[in-house]
Every structure is written in structure tokens, then in C-alpha cells.
Amino acid sequence: MAGRLTLYIFLAPVLLWLFxxxxxxxxxxxxxxxxxxxxxxxxVWSLSNYQAFFTExxxxxxxxxxxxxxxxxxxxxxIITFPIAFYITKVLSLKVxxxxxxxxxxxxxxxxxxxxxxWMILLRESGVFNHYLMExxxxxxxxxxxxxxxxxxxxxxxxxxxxxxxxxxSSLEGLDDSLIEAAYDLGASKLVIIRDIVIPYIxxxxxxxxxxxxxxxxxxxxxxxxxxxKNSLWFTEQIYNxxxxxxxxxxxxxxxxxxxVLSTLIIWIGLRVTRQNxxxxxx
Amino acid sequence: xxxxxxxxxxxxxxxxxxVSLFYIFLFSPLIVTCILxxxxxxxxxxxxxxxxxxxxxxxxxxxxxxxxxxxxxxAIWVSLQTAVSVSLxxxxxxxxxxxxxxxxxxxxxxxxxxxxLTPLVIPGVILGIxxxxxxxxxGLYFEEKLGIDLEILRPSFGLVVLGQMSFISTFVMLVVxxxxxxxxxxxxxxxLNLGATRPEVIRYITIPYLKPALIGAGSVAFLMSFENFNxxxxxxxxxxxxxxxxxxxxxxxxxPLINAISFLLIFTTSILALINLLLSRKKSD
Numbered sequence: 229m230a231g232r233l234t235l236y237i238f239l240a241p242v243l244l245w246l247f248x249x250x251x252x253x254x255x256x257x258x259x260x261x262x263x264x265x266x267x268x269x270x271x272v273w274s275l276s277n278y279q280a281f282f283t284e285x286x287x288x289x290x291x292x293x294x295x296x297x298x299x300x301x302x303x304x305x306x307i308i309t310f311p312i313a314f315y316i317t318k319v320l321s322l323k324v325x326x327x328x329x330x331x332x333x334x335x336x337x338x339x340x341x342x343x344x345x346x347w348m349i350l351l352r353e354s355g356v357f358n359h360y361l362m363e364x365x366x367x368x369x370x371x372x373x374x375x376x377x378x379x380x381x382x383x384x385x386x387x388x389x390x391x392x393x394x395x396x397x398s399s400l401e402g403l404d405d406s407l408i409e410a411a412y413d414l415g416a417s418k419l420v421i422i423r424d425i426v427i428p429y430i431x432x433x434x435x436x437x438x439x440x441x442x443x444x445x446x447x448x449x450x451x452x453x454x455x456x457x458k459n460s461l462w463f464t465e466q467i468y469n470x471x472x473x474x475x476x477x478x479x480x481x482x483x484x485x486x487x488x489v490l491s492t493l494i495i496w497i498g499l500r501v502t503r504q505n506x507x508x509x510x511x
Numbered sequence: 512x513x514x515x516x517x518x519x520x521x522x523x524x525x526x527x528x529x530v531s532l533f534y535i536f537l538f539s540p541l542i543v544t545c546i547l548x549x550x551x552x553x554x555x556x557x558x559x560x561x562x563x564x565x566x567x568x569x570x571x572x573x574x575x576x577x578x579x580x581x582x583x584x585x586a587i588w589v590s591l592q593t594a595v596s597v598s599l600x601x602x603x604x605x606x607x608x609x610x611x612x613x614x615x616x617x618x619x620x621x622x623x624x625x626x627x628l629t630p631l632v633i634p635g636v637i638l639g640i641x642x643x644x645x646x647x648x649x650g651l652y653f654e655e656k657l658g659i660d661l662e663i664l665r666p667s668f669g670l671v672v673l674g675q676m677s678f679i680s681t682f683v684m685l686v687v688x689x690x691x692x693x694x695x696x697x698x699x700x701x702x703l704n705l706g707a708t709r710p711e712v713i714r715y716i717t718i719p720y721l722k723p724a725l726i727g728a729g730s731v732a733f734l735m736s737f738e739n740f741n742x743x744x745x746x747x748x749x750x751x752x753x754x755x756x757x758x759x760x761x762x763x764x765x766x767p768l769i770n771a772i773s774f775l776l777i778f779t780t781s782i783l784a785l786i787n788l789l790l791s792r793k794k795s796d
Binding site (some may be wrong): 235245246249251253254312317321330331332345346348354446450454492 | 512513514515516517526529530533534536537539540541542543544546547554555556557558604608610611612615617624625626627628629630631632633634635636637638639640641642643644645646647648673674676680691709710737738740741744745753754757758761762764769770773775776777780781783788
């Protein structure tokens with residue numbers, strides 16, 4: 229009897245949490261996205277929010293761009309951080325590798341806004357880089373390095389690196405050095421060792437890192453808004469505009485639902501391709 | 512290739528260069544932000560006009576330091592309150608969820624566990640807007656059908672806490688579950704055999720064992736909440752949190768005041784990271 233009681237004590241708050249804060253709000257999002265005001269000003273069931281998405285070029289183009297750039301960011305983040313994770317776990321002597329790992333984490337304890345602000349000070353027209361380039365006589369007048377797609381992608385990669393490097397380091401730590409030594413003794417080249425031994429072994433780490441990086445990039449608002457240019461609209465900005473600027477919550481709900489479908493779909497494909505499941509990838 | 516194998520000179524130095532460049536890339540924005548907090552100029556940039564502490568302590572009309580700027584002090588206070596509430600609530604809820612999924616058996620356990628994981632893969636913006644919509648719908652319902660006006664259902668402090676809690680609890684659950692998995696249940700069984708009740712076992716055996724995970728999860732939950740932007744953006748009322756307030760200031764043009772706040776944030780979090788490092792060192796010895 230007592231056993232049942234503790235079950236309910238644990239179950240009740242968890243059910244309240246998941247149903248009131250997760251399930252119900254998302255159902256509401258779904259239903260509201262299928263409603264719109266008719267000519268009389270009444271709320272009716274309608275597909276017009278989704279129609280607007282497919283007919284207005286700016287909406288679906290932004291959607292595609294966001295998806296493509298989020299995938300690109302995920303790939304770039306992996307390419308940049310993999311050598312670092314490998315160096316820390318396999319090349320650096322064990323005495324200092326702990327220190328370098330902590331050093332890697334410190335910037336990410338600081339708010340994303342502060343990190344982006346730092347890049348803005350460095351890159352903008354009156355920024356630190358331009359000051360030094362002028363001082364050195366390399367350029368005559370300052371160039372605007374901020375507000376374009378390249379700086380935006382760089383900012384997104386910078387922001388997401390931690391979520392890739394931590395799972396990579398923890399899966400590389402599990403890889404026995406003797407496997408690499410054996411391959412080396414048998415004459416395998418570096419490239420073959422990386423491709424046939426290291427990468428397959430750390431695949432779970434790559435998957436979980438990629439899922440988190442992709443999801444965070446797709447849902448990012450700060451970086452595209454502050455570092456991207458006027459033409460580099462991010463889909464979250466469209467959602468924000470509908471909610472805060474146009475006050476068209478139904479249209480915003482439709483956009484939100486589309487973004488949710490996209491992120492779920494790509495994560496699902498990622499898990500399928502690498503034969504992982506969500507609970508293993510997250511823990 | 513690895514530390515036990517020989518490698519060529521070019522490879523070795525090339526690799527060292529790459530790693531050094533990476534660390535410079537990692538730290539340059541933070542270091543520059545910190546240095547410029549002490550520049551005696553009304554604009555956060557170079558040239559260097561001399562050292563000053565004005566951006567921390569000045570109290571003049573055109574030059575207000577952080578410690579005299581009501582807007583930012585208020586935002587910091589709101590963020591601290593939010594972070595304390597969210598981390599405490601998530602700690603309780605996440606730990607209960609960890610106990611539920613690790614130690615209890617019931618029908619539909621797997622689907623429910625899957626549902627509990629989803630907040631971590633739903634973009635924060637979506638969590639924010641769906642909670643905003645649902646609370647608005649609920650507010651309208653209560654007002655029309657029952658004639659009561661519930662303050663918590665409008666964008667407000669309470670709604671921000673609920674929104675952040677909805678995904679930070681999942682994070683706490685994962686951290687606590689990981690430690691609970693390694694727990695030797697025979698300790699609990701022994702206590703039960705000796706006549707302890709289930710709440711007593713949890714209070715005196717399991718919780719002390721979980722303490723390191725609880726402290727770790729609690730501090731990360733605090734930081735996650737303190738820094739949250741995406742979910743908070745849609746739920747915030749008139750009392751803005753620090754990230755939102757900073758965002759509005761950065762967007763409208765910046766002053767070294769923002770550098771000073773950033774410096775304080777970087778400094779505090781680095782100290783916390785250091786303490787965390789020393790504590791984990793002690794544990795592993």
C-alpha cells in the first residue's frame with residue numbers, strides 16, 4: 229500500500245508538469261494555428277495561416293534559409309571542434325588536459341548575449357579589428373564586418389561549440405588508445421584511423437552533439453538578430469514579428485508549429501540515420 | 512597521432528597552431544569586452560582614452576555606473592529572483608521525476624519518459640509562444656465563464672518561472688537519474704529491513720547519496736535560468752530580466768555600461784567555474 233502511495237506522490241507533479249506546461253500548450257498552439265478572423269471579425273476554422281506561409285515568398289524562403297543555415301552551422305561546429313576534442317583527450321598530456329577542458333567551458337558559462345556583444349565590439353565598423361587594421365595602414369577607411377551572413381554563421385558556430393565539444397570529449401575518453409596504436413602499427417594512415425576507428429566509435433557523441441546544436445541554432449533569436457544583416461532574416465524573427473509587432477497570434481502560431489515540425493523531423497531523421505534513440509542521445 | 516605514438520614536426524606544430532588559434536577565437540570577445548569596461552570613453556571601442564572606474568561607480572547624468580543605474584540593478588534583481596525560484600522548483604520536480612522513472616514501475620512508463628525528454632528538443636521560442644497562447648486562452652476562459660481575473664495567466668514573473676521550469680526540470684531529471692542509476696539499492700533495502708519507512712529512506716539514505724548531483728544540477732539550473740532569453744522573451748511582463756534588458760540596450764546602441772555589466776557577469780561566472788573545478792578535484796582525490 230505504501231509503495232503505491234509513493235508512486236502517486238512522484239507521479240502527480242510530473243503529470244501536472246508534462247500536461248499543463250508541455251502537452252496542453254502545444255495542443256493549443258496547434259489549434260490556434262488553424263484559426264483566423266473572417267471578414268466579420270469572428271474567429272473561424274481556417275487554413276489561411278498556412279496558405280499565407282506557402283504563398284508569401286518571404287516566409288517560406290526564410291524558413292528554408294533557416295533550415296539550411298542551421299544544418300551548415302551544425303556541420304561547421306563539428307569540423308571545428310572535433311580536432312580540439314581529439315587534441316584534449318588524446319594528444320595533450322593527462323596532467324593538463326583537465327585544465328584545458330575547463331578553460332573550454334568557461335566562456336559558455338557566460339550569457340549568450342555577452343558573447344555576441346563581444347563579437348559586435350570586435351567586428352563592427354567602429355570596432356576593435358577595424359581600429360587595428362587602420363592603425364597598421366592595411367585599410368584606408370573602416371569596413372563593416374558585422375551584419376552579413378558570414379558573421380552570423382560565425383556567431384552561431386561560436387555560440388553552439390560547447391554543446392558539440394562536451395559530448396565529443398566524453399565519447400573520445402571512452403575510446404581505448406590501444407585501438408589507435410594497433411591500427412598505426414598495422415600501417416594505417418591518419419585519415420584511415422580517423423575514418424574507420426575514431427568516427428564510428430564516437431558516433432553516439434556526434435549524434436547527441438548535433439541534435440542539440442541543430443535545435444539551438446534553429447531556435448536562436450539573439451545571434452541572427454544582432455549579428456545578421458537586414459536581409460538575413462531568421463525564422464524565429466518572423467515568429468517574433470507576428471507575435472509582438474503585427475499582433476497576429478494565429479499566424480505566429482502557424483509559424484511556430486511549422487518550426488516545431490521541422491526540428492522534430494530533422495532530429496528524427498538524424499536519429500534514424502545513425503541508429504540512435506532519443507533517451508540515449510540526451511543522457 | 513596520439514601521445515603514445517611518434518608524429519612528424521609539421522603535424523605537431525600545425526596542430527598546436529590550430530589549437531592556439533581556437534583558444535584565441537574562444538576568448539577574444541570576452542577579454543576585449545572586459546578591457547573596454549575600464550576605458551574612459553563614452554563609446555565602447557578603441558582608441559584607449561585612459562583607465563576609469565566610472566562605468567561601475569559614477570553617478571552623473573551622462574555617465575551612470577552599474578551600481579547607480581536603477582534600470583539594470585532592477586533587472587539583475589528580477590533575474591536573481593527568477594533564477595532562485597526556477598532552480599529550486601526544477602530541483603524538486605526534476606528529482607521527483609528521476610525517482611519516478613528510475614525506481615517506480617507503472618503502465619505507460621516509456622511513453623511518459625519520452626514525453627519528459629521532449630522539452631529539451633523543443634526550441635525555446637516555441638515553448639515560450641505555446642505557453643503564452645495557452646495561458647492567454649485559459650485566462651480568457653476563466654474571465655468569461657467564471658468571472659475571475661487571474662494575474663498569473665498574463666505575461667508576468669510567474670509565467671516566466673513556469674516557462675523556464677518546463678524545460679530546466681528535464682535537465683535536472685537527466686543529471687539526477689544518471690547518479691541514481693549507479694546507486695546500490697541494497698542500501699535502501701537494508702534500511703527498509705531495519706524498519707525505516709520509505710520517506711525516511713529517501714531522506715536519510717538516497718538524498719545524501721544524490722547530494723553532489725543535486726548541487727551540480729542546481730547550479731547549472733540557476734545559470735540556465737539566469738541567462739535564458741528565448742523562452743522568457745514571450746512571457747516577460749513589465750519586470751524585465753537581465754538578458755532581455757541588455758538585449759534592448761544593445762539593440763538601441765551601446766555604452767561602456769554594458770561592458771561593465773558583462774565584466775561583472777564574466778567575473779562572477781569564472782569564479783563559480785573555478786570553485787566548481789576545485790570541488791570536483793577534491794572529490795576525485
